[in-house]
Amino acid sequence: MSDETAAAEEAEAEAVAEEATVALRYGAAVSESHGDVVLHATVETYLDVCGEAHADGFDQLIDLTAVDYLTYAGERTLPGGLTPERFEVVTSLINHVRRERIRIRTQVSADEPTIPSLFDLWPGSEYLEREAFDMFGITFADHPDMSRVLMPEDWVGHPLRKDYAVGAIPVQFKAASNER
Amino acid sequence: MTITDETPETIDGAARVRRRGDDAAVLRLSEAEAAAIGTDATTSDDDERVLLNMGPSHPSTHGVLRLMLEMEGETVIRSKPVVGYLHTGMEKQAEQLTFLQGCTNVTRMDYASPFFTELAFSLATEKLLDIEVPERAVWIRMLMSELNRISSHLLFMATNGMDLGAVSMMIYGWREREEVLRFFEKVTGLRMNHNYIRPGGVAADLPDGWKGEIEALLELLPPRLEEYDVLMTGQPIWRERLQGVGTLNTDEALALSATGPILRSTGYAWDLRRDQPYLAYDEVDFDVIVGTYGDCYDRYAIRLNEIRESMRIVEQILDKMPSGDYRVQDKKVTPPPRIRIDQSMEALIHHFKIFTEGFKVPEGEAYACVESPRGELGIYMVSDGSSTPYRMHVRGPSFINVQTMPHLMRDSLIADAVAIISSVDPIMGEVDR
Numbered sequence: 001m002s003d004e005t006a007a008a009e010e011a012e013a014e015a016v017a018e019e020a021t022v023a024l025r026y027g028a029a030v031s032e033s034h035g036d037v038v039l040h041a042t043v044e045t046y047l048d049v050c051g052e053a054h055a056d057g058f059d060q061l062i063d064l065t066a067v068d069y070l071t072y073a074g075e076r077t078l079p080g081g082l083t084p085e086r087f088e089v090v091t092s093l094i095n096h097v098r099r100e101r102i103r104i105r106t107q108v109s110a111d112e113p114t115i116p117s118l119f120d121l122w123p124g125s126e127y128l129e130r131e132a133f134d135m136f137g138i139t140f141a142d143h144p145d146m147s148r149v150l151m152p153e154d155w156v157g158h159p160l161r162k163d164y165a166v167g168a169i170p171v172q173f174k175a176a177s178n179e180r
Numbered sequence: 181m182t183i184t185d186e187t188p189e190t191i192d193g194a195a196r197v198r199r200r201g202d203d204a205a206v207l208r209l210s211e212a213e214a215a216a217i218g219t220d221a222t223t224s225d226d227d228e229r230v231l232l233n234m235g236p237s238h239p240s241t242h243g244v245l246r247l248m249l250e251m252e253g254e255t256v257i258r259s260k261p262v263v264g265y266l267h268t269g270m271e272k273q274a275e276q277l278t279f280l281q282g283c284t285n286v287t288r289m290d291y292a293s294p295f296f297t298e299l300a301f302s303l304a305t306e307k308l309l310d311i312e313v314p315e316r317a318v319w320i321r322m323l324m325s326e327l328n329r330i331s332s333h334l335l336f337m338a339t340n341g342m343d344l345g346a347v348s349m350m351i352y353g354w355r356e357r358e359e360v361l362r363f364f365e366k367v368t369g370l371r372m373n374h375n376y377i378r379p380g381g382v383a384a385d386l387p388d389g390w391k392g393e394i395e396a397l398l399e400l401l402p403p404r405l406e407e408y409d410v411l412m413t414g415q416p417i418w419r420e421r422l423q424g425v426g427t428l429n430t431d432e433a434l435a436l437s438a439t440g441p442i443l444r445s446t447g448y449a450w451d452l453r454r455d456q457p458y459l460a461y462d463e464v465d466f467d468v469i470v471g472t473y474g475d476c477y478d479r480y481a482i483r484l485n486e487i488r489e490s491m492r493i494v495e496q497i498l499d500k501m502p503s504g505d506y507r508v509q510d511k512k513v514t515p516p517p518r519i520r521i522d523q524s525m526e527a528l529i530h531h532f533k534i535f536t537e538g539f540k541v542p543e544g545e546a547y548a549c550v551e552s553p554r555g556e557l558g559i560y561m562v563s564d565g566s567s568t569p570y571r572m573h574v575r576g577p578s579f580i581n582v583q584t585m586p587h588l589m590r591d592s593l594i595a596d597a598v599a600i601i602s603s604v605d606p607i608m609g610e611v612d613r
Contacts, residue, residue, distance in 0.1 A: 034307045034546045060434050063547070065573040067562055074543040074564040090560060090573075092547060096434075096448075099455055103547065123197045124437025126206075127583050135271075144200045145208035150264040150612060153211050159272055160571075166276060 022080045026052035028104070029080025040078050041106045046089075047116045049104060053093055054121045058102065061122035063092040064129060066108075066136040070162040078107070086110035087138055091118070108138055117143035135160035193431030197587055205590035207250050207258035214248060228252050234597070236265050242339065242601065243608030245582070254593050259586045263579070266612035274572040278538025279305050282569065284375045286559075289574060290610040291372055293332040295324045296552035297559075297574070297610075298377040303458065303548035304561040305379040308541045311513060315460075316504040317381035322459045323497045324367070324376065325550070326490040327394075330401070331360035332553040333483045333490075336605050337408060340480060343602040344421050349411060356404050363393050380514040381507025391498060398491055405487060413484065422477035426588035426600040429474055436587065437580050440555025441486070442604065445471035445478035452551035464496045476596075476603040483605075486553075512539050538567035554578050554605060576610040 023030045026049045028039040041049045067088045069076065076084040085107040092103050108115050117140035118125040129140040130149040137158035140146060148155060157164055197205070209217075209231075217231055235246035244265035250258040274285055286301045287294040299321055306313065313321075338353020361371040366387055368374035376383045412418045428438070430446040443450055451468040453461040469485045471478025507514045511530045520527040533539075541563040549558035555577030562571040581604050588600045 033544060034310075036547060061437050062439075062549075062556060063558055063560065063573075063575040065560060065575075067545075067571045067573075072564050072570060073566060090545075092558070092560075092575075096450055096455075101456075120198060122437065123194070123435050124580065124583060127580060128437075131579075144204075145206075147210060148264075150267040152264070159269060166272065 024080075025102075026056070029078070029082065031079045033103075037100075037102045039102055039104045040080055040082050041104055042082065043106065043108055043115050046104070046106045047118075050091065050093075050118055050121055053102065053104070056095075057097055058093040058095045060094045060096065061091065061118060061125050061128075062094045062101070063090075064118070064125055064132065065090050066132045066138055066160075068136060068160065068162045070110075082107060087113055087136060089115055089132065089138065113138045114141055115139075116141050119143055134158070137161065193429045193433075194435040197432050197435050202258075205258060205586040207248055207260040207586065209248065209260060229257060232594075236262070242606055245601065245606060245608055245611070247585075247597070247601075249589075249594065249597065251594065254595075256589045256592055256594055256597055259589050259597075261582050261585050263582060263608070263611050266608045268613070270613045271572055271574065274569055276568065278567045279379055279541055279569065280534065280538050282572070283378050284373075286572075286574065287373045287375055288609065289576065289613055290552065290554070290557070290578065290607045292335050292607050293328050293553050294372055294374055295321075295328040295377055296550055296557050298375065299325060300548050300550050300552075300557050300559040300574075301561075301572075302377050302379045303550070304546050304559040305541060307546040307548055308544050308561060308563050309379065309513065310542070311380065311508055311510060313381045313508050314505045315502045316385075317506050317508070318459050319497055319501050320382050320386060320506060321377055322461070322464075323386075323394075323494060323501070324364075324382075325459075326493045326497070327360055327363065327397075329490045329553050330487050330494075331357045331364075333487045334360070336483050336553075340602045340605075341412065343598050344418070346412060346418070349408070352404070352407070352411075356401065359397060359400060363390075363397060366390075366393065378507075378514075380510065381505070385506045394494060394498060398495060401487070401491060405484065408484065413481065419477065422480060422599060422603075423475060424473070425476045425592060425596045426603060427473060427475045428584060428588055432587060433474070433584070436584050438555070438584050439577055440551070440553070440581070441479050441482045442555065442581055442584055444469065444482055446474035447472050452549060452556060456549075458548075458550060463500070464493050466490075466493050476599050479603040479605075483553075540565060540567050541569075549575070552577055554607065554610075555581060574610075574613060576613060578606040578608070578610040579613075582606050582611055 025039060027045060028041045028049045031038045039049060070086055078084055087108040089106045089108055094101050117129055127149060129143055132138050133146055134148040134151050135158055214231060230251045232249045232251050234249055236244040246262040248260040248262060249256050270285055274282055277285055282301055283298045286297040289297050334353050334357040338350045341349025365371050368376040428446055430448045433443045433446045447470050449468045449470045454468050466489045469482045471482055515531050515534050516527040521531055543563055543565045545562045547558055547560045549556050557577055558575035560573040561569050564570040585604055589597050
C-alpha cells in the first residue's frame with residue numbers, strides 16, 4: 001500500500017468520524033451560535049428540512065434573509081462537510097409552544113442562485129423572499145410573485161451584493177414617456 | 181360582503197392565506213400590467229372590477245404607503261401594498277459604518293420607537309462581543325423602552341383617531357406624546373433619533389431629578405387615558421366604525437408571520453417580554469394584553485391597554501432602579517470617562533481608537549430580537565472580525581405586518597380600508613429601511 005492511498009484512507013476515515021460526531025436535526029447538521037440553534041442545509045435539502053421543522057411544530061417563519069459572502073475576510077467552516085458557497089439564505093423559525101427558535105443557513109451557489117420558496121409552508125415568507133430577490137438576486141422557485149419589493153421594478157442590479165459599489169451609481173430615473 | 185357557510189371556526193386560515201390565484205386576497209400585479217389594464221378598454225369592459233390607486237401621499241396611508249385596490253363597487257376584492265418609496269439602503273449603509281456609528285443609522289428606521297432598534301442593534305453586537313452590560317444600564321434600557329412604547333402607542337391613538345374622523349384625538353395624542361418626548365430630550369438631548377442605547381450600555385446616565393419627572397408623567401397620563409375612553413372606547417360611533425372590521429384569525433396571523441398587537445388581537449398571547457425575556461423583564465410584573473375577535477377594535481384596545489401595562493412596568497422600574505455604572509468599563513468597547521483623557525495617555529489612545537476606527541467585533545453571526553410596539557424587531561448580524569458589520573439585516577415588524585393588509589381588507593368597504601391601514605400601524609421608515 002502506497003503512502004498516498006493510506007493518507008487518503010486516513011482522511012476519509014477522519015471525515016466519516018467527523019460526520020458521525022456532527023449532530024443532526026431534521027436531516028441537517030446542527031451547530032450552536034451564541035446560544036442559538038443553527039441548522040445547515042443545502043439547496044437540495046432545504047425544503048425537506050423546513051418541511052420537517054414545520055411538521056415538528058415550528059408554526060411561524062419569523063425571518064428570512066440572505067448574506068453575500070463574496071468578500072468575507074474570516075474563515076468559513078461548516079459542520080457536516082458542507083462546502084461554503086457565495087450566498088447563504090438564513091431562515092429563522094419559531095415554535096411558540098416550546099418557545100424555541102432555530103435558524104437554518106442554506107448554501108446557495110453564485111452560478112445558479114435559485115432555492116425553493118417556502119410560500120406553501122409559511123405564506124408569510126412572501127415579502128421576505130421578494131426582498132432577498134430584490135437585494136441579492138436569489139430566485140425563489142415556485143414563489144407566487146417573484147418581483148422586486150423595495151427597489152423600482154425596472155432597477156438594474158441587486159444592491160446588497162458585495163460587488164455592487166456604494167455611492168458611485170447615478171440615480172436611475174424612469175424615462176419620460178414623451179418628448180417635451 | 182359575500183355570504184358563505186364558513187364560520188370563523190371552520191375556516192382553515194393558513195390555507196386561505198396560501199391561495200395564489202384570483203380568489204386570493206393579494207393582488208399580484210406588476211406596474212406594467214396595471215398600466216396596461218388602465219389603457220386597454222377591451223379588458224376593463226368584461227368585468228365589473230376597477231383598479232384603484234391609493235397613495236403614496238394619501239393622508240391616511242401613514243407616510244408613503246401605496247395601495248393598488250381591485251374594487252367591485254365600493255368593496256375591496258384584492259389589494260397590493262406597494263412599498264419602497266422611502267427605501268434609503270440602510271442595510272447597505274450599515275456595512276460602511278462602525279458598530280458604534282451603527283446606532284445612529286438604525287435609530288432612523290422606526291422613527292416612532294427609535295429605542296427599540298437601537299436596543300436590538302446593541303444586543304446583537306453585545307452577543308457577538310460576548311459582553312454583559314452593568315445592571316443599571318439594563319434597567320435604564322428597560323425604562324426608556326417602556327416609555328417609548330407609551331409614546332409610540334400614543335402616536336397610534338392620535339393617528340388612528342385622525343384616520344377615523346376623531347380629529348380632536350389627534351391633538352390629544354400628540355400632546356401627551358410630547359410630554360414623554362420632553363423626558364427623552366432631557367435624557368438623550370433629542371426628541372427622536374436618540375442614539376442613546378449603544379453597544380456596551382447607554383450613552384449617559386439619567387439626569388438629576390429624573391424620578392420626579394417620571395412620577396409627574398405617571399400622574400398625568402392615567403386621567404388622560406380615561407378621557408380617551410370617554411372619547412373613543414365606549415363611544416357608539418367609534419365602536420361601529422371598528423368592531424368587526426378587518427378581522428384575522430390566529431392561524432392566518434401565524435401563517436403570515438404577523439407579530440405584536442396584530443397577533444395578540446386574535447387571542448394569541450405571545451409577547452417576547454414574557455415568553456423569551458430579555459433585559460430584566462422577568463423581574464417585573466405585567467400582563468400580556470390579548471384580544472378576542474382580531475378586528476380593528478381589538479387592535480386599538482390592545483394598544484390602549486399596553487400603555488397602562490407599560491406604566492405599570494415603569495412604576496416598578498422606579499423602585500428597582502439599581503445604582504452603579506451605566507456602561508461596561510471595557511476600554512475596547514466604550515470610551516473612557518472624559519476626566520481620564522486628561523490624566524492618562526492610554527485613555528487618550530483608547531478614546532481616539534474607538535472614535536476613528538471603532539472597535540473590532542469577533543467573527544460570527546447572531547440574531548437578537550426585542551418586542552417593539554409593532555411586534556418582533558430582530559437584527560441579524562454577521563461580523564468578519566472587522567470594526568464594521570459584514571452584514572446587518574433588520575427584521576422590521578412593520579414590513580412583515582404590511583403583508584396582512586390585503587387579507588384584512590378582502591371583502592370590506594373602501595372606507596374601512598382606511599381603518600385597517602391605521603390599525604396595522606405601519607411605520608414606513610421601518611418598512612422600507
